[in-house]
Amino acid sequence: MRKKLALLFALSISAIFAGSAYSTILYANQYSEAGISSSYTVSGASYNTTTYDFSTGAGVDRWAYRIDVSQNPPPTNSVPSTEFNTAQYSRISSDDGVFQVERASMWNYASHRFVFHIYQNNITLLHIVWNGIGRHDILTDGLTFYIWNHTGASYEVLDSTNSYPEVYLEANISSGVNNYIDGSGNLTLLAVQNSPSFRFFWNFYSRLATDYVKVDVTYMV
Numbered sequence: 001m002r003k004k005l006a007l008l009f010a011l012s013i014s015a016i017f018a019g020s021a022y023s024t025i026l027y028a029n030q031y032s033e034a035g036i037s038s039s040y041t042v043s044g045a046s047y048n049t050t051t052y053d054f055s056t057g058a059g060v061d062r063w064a065y066r067i068d069v070s071q072n073p074p075p076t077n078s079v080p081s082t083e084f085n086t087a088q089y090s091r092i093s094s095d096d097g098v099f100q101v102e103r104a105s106m107w108n109y110a111s112h113r114f115v116f117h118i119y120q121n122n123i124t125l126l127h128i129v130w131n132g133i134g135r136h137d138i139l140t141d142g143l144t145f146y147i148w149n150h151t152g153a154s155y156e157v158l159d160s161t162n163s164y165p166e167v168y169l170e171a172n173i174s175s176g177v178n179n180y181i182d183g184s185g186n187l188t189l190l191a192v193q194n195s196p197s198f199r200f201f202w203n204f205y206s207r208l209a210t211d212y213v214k215v216d217v218t219y220m221v
């Protein structure tokens, strides 16, 4: 049984690396042409788009937190609460196949939380992208990606998957945008693996790996 589990574990690890290589080939150029800012004009109104990610401002006006949560989703937007360090921020700063990886403690779900301070007003579109891997040693793979609605004081699902290869979870929000940016200007995102770590003779872990996350904010000038 132990040998079988060891094999299962080895296969899991190799699958993660295989997925990574595969996705690097497939997606390497997906965002290479995405500028930090762009603008356009429609019917006399001018719009700009600004991208928020961790390539700049990490720990200053945008923050990431790690490891795990005990509920999926949690009832508050303050967990997980262990902030990334400099090296960990660097791993999620670009879509490059380099991941910040978590393994949840017993009975918890592996999780990352991201908070962005948004400076713009008159926002017409939030385009949100998370890239990475959600895995469980034996239960449901994949993850659920949430956004905090401060008006309803709860998380809402942006996108989800039950499969383990590297994925892009994505959403566009064009109405009720102000529900997602609180009074201090912060927008909170949460990635949660789908099943908790548990112990039944052996430990079976919930694992989450983030490669990249961003928010494109389009607003009227």
Ligand SMILES: [Ca+2]
Binding pocket: 090, 091, 092, 093, 094, 095, 096, 097, 098, 099, 210, 211, 212
């Ligand atoms: Ca990365």
